[in-house]
Amino acid sequence: MWLNNYVPDICSMxxxxxxxxxxxxxxxxxxxxxxxxxxxxSSLHNYGRQVESIDDDIIWSPDRGYRGKKVFNSTPWRxxxxxxxxxxxxxxxxxxxxxxxxxxxxxxxxxxxxxxxAELPTPSHPSTYVHADRLTTIKIVPEIKTTKxxxxxxxxxxxxxxxxxxxxxxxxQYYTEKNCDLECESNASLSRCGCVPFxxxxxxxxxxxxxx
Numbered sequence: 594m595w596l597n598n599y600v601p602d603i604c605s606m607x608x609x610x611x612x613x614x615x616x617x618x619x620x621x622x623x624x625x626x627x628x629x630x631x632x633x634x635s636s637l638h639n640y641g642r643q644v645e646s647i648d649d650d651i652i653w654s655p656d657r658g659y660r661g662k663k664v665f666n667s668t669p670w671r672x673x674x675x676x677x678x679x680x681x682x683x684x685x686x687x688x689x690x691x692x693x694x695x696x697x698x699x700x701x702x703x704x705x706x707x708x709x710x711a712e713l714p715t716p717s718h719p720s721t722y723v724h725a726d727r728l729t730t731i732k733i734v735p736e737i738k739t740t741k742x743x744x745x746x747x748x749x750x751x752x753x754x755x756x757x758x759x760x761x762x763x764x765x766q767y768y769t770e771k772n773c774d775l776e777c778e779s780n781a782s783l784s785r786c787g788c789v790p791f792x793x794x795x796x797x798x799x800x801x802x803x804x805x
Contacts, residue, residue: 595670597678611792612714614704620681621669623710627651633764633794655711655767656740656757669710687725701725707733711757711767713775713794764794 600606607618608625626634652660653669672679689701702724706714723729740754749755760768764776779793789795 594682596672596680610713612706613716613790613792617706617714619708619714620683621710622708623653624668627668627766628711628713629794630762630764630766632796653710654757655709655769685723689725702727705731707731709769709771711765712769712771715771715775717771717774 594600595606607620608622610617610619610622622628628634659671685703687701687703692701702722704720705723706718706720708714708718712718721729721731740752740756744752745756749759755768757767757769760773762768762772762776764779765772775794779789779795782789782793783795
């Protein structure tokens, strides 16, 4: 349920994503074509069903937030307040016979990672474990750090940070510290080992094999 309304087609609101824990799903993330560069998004056919935005109007960014306070129907979706019914509710079903008791603390359930809509879920994000056969409530208390627009004229080295449009990334459309870390780790792995872990963003290369 979203904002106290039942969602009949949940696949229209969640999208598959690869994490160090394996294949997962993320809710209320930026659509893939808003999160990744086009060259990366076009190669994500192996991820399965991707949520894609068909609206060219960008209504949210990590630095500026929402451009219109009355916008509620474009991703990432926003709530109208902090009271009852202004949240997301999930009923998660699983087959316990499919689980290995040596994994995830020897219990059955789900790992939940909280992340920015402009980032992929990683182990460095806050997380919690939701046990099966229990009702779990997760309260999110955001901490917002802002930088005044007047500081744009300062050199990034002096102010100690980048605005999201100042440091273009190869894989992501928005610069964040965690997105930058992922790119650096992916590039370093490719440079030193010739491969990258399956959950890292990367470009796919087609190789031609010649057999004699």
